[in-house]
Amino acid sequence: MTKFLLLSFFLFPIIITAQEDLFNTKDLDVNTAELEATVYSKDSTANAFYIFEDGYSRFQSGGDYNILFDYKAKIKILNKEGFDHANIEIRLHKGKSGKEKIEDLKAVTYYMQNGRQHVRHLHPDVVYTEENPEYDLVKFTFPSVQPGAVLVYSYKKESPFIFNFQRWWFQEDIPKMYSRYIAEIPGNFKYHIKMIGHQPLDVENNDVKKRCFQFDGIAGEADCMRSEYVMKDIPAFKEEKYLTSRYNFISRIEYELKEIIRTDGAVKKFTRSWDDVDRELKTDNDLGKQLRKTKWVRGVLPEEISNKSNSPEKAREIYEYVRDNYRWNGEYQIFRNVSIKDLLEEKTGNVSAINILLHNLYVEEGFEALPFLSSTRGNGLPTQLYPVLSEFNYLMVQLELEGKKYLLDATEKNADFGITPYRSLNKYGRLLDFKNGSSWADIEPEGYSTVILHDSIKVNTDGTATGKSVHSFSGYHALAVKTRLEEIKPEEIFNSLSNPNDHTRSLSAVPNSMPNEVSIKFALHNSSQKINDLIYINPFSFKFFSENPFKLQERTYPIDFGYKDAYTYNVSLEIPENHEFVEIPENKIIALPEKGGTLHFMAQKISEHSVMIHCRVSFPFTVYSPGFYPYLQKFFSEMIELQEQSIVLVREKA
Helix, strand or coil, rough: CHHHHHHHHHHHHHHHHHHCCCCCCCCCCCHHHHHHCCCHHHCCCCCCEEEEEEEEEEEEECCCCCCCEEEEEEEEEEEEEHHHHHHEEEEEECCCCCEEEEEEEEEEEEEEECCEEEEEECHHHEEEEEEEEEEEEEEECCCCCHHHHHHHEEEEEEECCCCCCCECCCCCCEEEEEEEEEEEEEEEEEEEEEEECCCCCCEEEEEEEEEECCCCCCCCEEEEEEHHHHHEECCCCCCCCCCCHHCCCCEEEEEEEEEECCCCCEEEEECCHHHHHHHHHHCCCCCHHHHHHHHHCCCCCCCCHCCCCCHHHHHHHHHHHHHCCEEEEECCCCCEEEECHHHHHCCCEEEHHHHHHHHHHHHHCEEEEEEECCCCCCHHHCCCCCCHHHHHCCEEEEEECEEEEEECCCCCCCCCCCCCHHHHHCCEEEEECCCCCCCEECCCCCCCEEEEEEEEEEEECCCCCCEEEEEEEEHHHHHHHHHHHCCCCCCHHHCCCCCCCCCCCCCEEEEEEEEEEEEEEEEEEEEEEEECCCEEEEECCCCCCCCCCCCCCCCCCEEEEEEEEEEEEEEEEEEECCCCEECCCCCCEEEEHHHHHEEEEEEEEEEEEEEEEEEEEEEECCCEEEHHHHHHHHHHHHHHHHHHCCEEEEECCC
């Protein structure tokens, strides 16, 4: 029987793979193998997946020269959790030059019932359009969706927006067996073509297609560049902690119009240089105008600040004055609706207004300050090859003082001088210098952000323990804790701002906020860990992390902490006079490759009745490449196991 079961175990994945080999990845036709499939062999966690996807974009010959796009897709629904993928949204952009439209929308559900194949077609009456200011959403839900169903749909789209040729998403949040995109672009239209993501192409063909495009009123036809891109067995993009924006890494092709060569040979350029952008921004009615009007801020600073000679202390006080007296309204508009005058009157404004006020105060006081354009972590990284202003959504200030550069942002009321909000930690930005030309500059927080825990624990004869635990936070940890303290009640501090072990109990929590750091003092009364005549003491009342944040089988994008990180835990443990130590944990060192991080653990007997425990973890890199992922995964598992299962064994003396 055992041999039979073992053979069945190995045959099961072979059978599934053989079944998937029968899937039709060439067109929308549905076969029996697709309908009978119950799992996807390459991702056992998938609730749905694409069997086939195809896109074809080209220019309309003559007429308005719009972009025509044909889309086809075939999706397998594996279980009820995959039903969301039966809800389809098609985005149609609109603007001053017109709007996109679709036609010939078809959708069909195929499913098995009582051993027979059934087909249900989408009725046009259940398709509706949701209107928004900048785009419309065409929405519908497939009929008769059930586990095992195969969904097929197609449509044609026409777009007047030639600046951004139709992008193609190879990767989504469910796997794809096969995805193909064909683009035909006349030689007169030159685009920047950007391949994003880590997934490799299985097929890339670039050929000249003769006589594919016709200009109105011009004899003859133009040639096109025909590009075919294919990816196979594309994994789902699964988001996990310490990710900036999924759009930095999800696999796709994007286009931006560079220039058009007219039939008379004239060239119209669309992509500008940074010199062009600098000139435009300098004279811009919103951003540029506000940066020039430094006279508007004369008299804003209190005399006790403005009368001081320029120094780091005065620079800090100017920053704190803006931070404490003007409130950010949560808006990220940096190129419109920027008004220093409104900010001064209303005391509230968007990110540009507040930080331009900070910039102008520094300039008016004789400091060397420049505006710094950037993109937040959730917005994605801006393109560096050529200017794309729409990819920036944030503005900060760089202050240079006594040979040192400070990146400042006065929108976060708990952020100290030199600490920009966590949302701003996104690798690099563009430093705007209208005299010498703009340039790229890195966003690199200085030093480590730290968490330090100091415990003084006294073990009682019944196995309970009392004492205190002081948690100190600096840098970005301090910023997060200060912000959270304002959001919660005092009785919520223990559960919200610490990671207690199962035996840990706190009678009170007293926070103390200071410049650049914050601390919380916990009064501990830990539960008994006594079994018979032995006391099993876990010296760690708290853990650095509540759980391992890294749970994927594979991660194809970087682990971006945003800042350098260090955690320290010191425990002074005292046992009763009539007790003795039987066992203390062994010292331990764990290291990541390439000096990427270390864990040092030490348990030392100080006297007959006291032990000192020391644990330090450091992460010296702000960003770790995907190759570090399995090592980080193991590192975190071992760290959490150490803090959950370390035991000091104590017994009463004979």
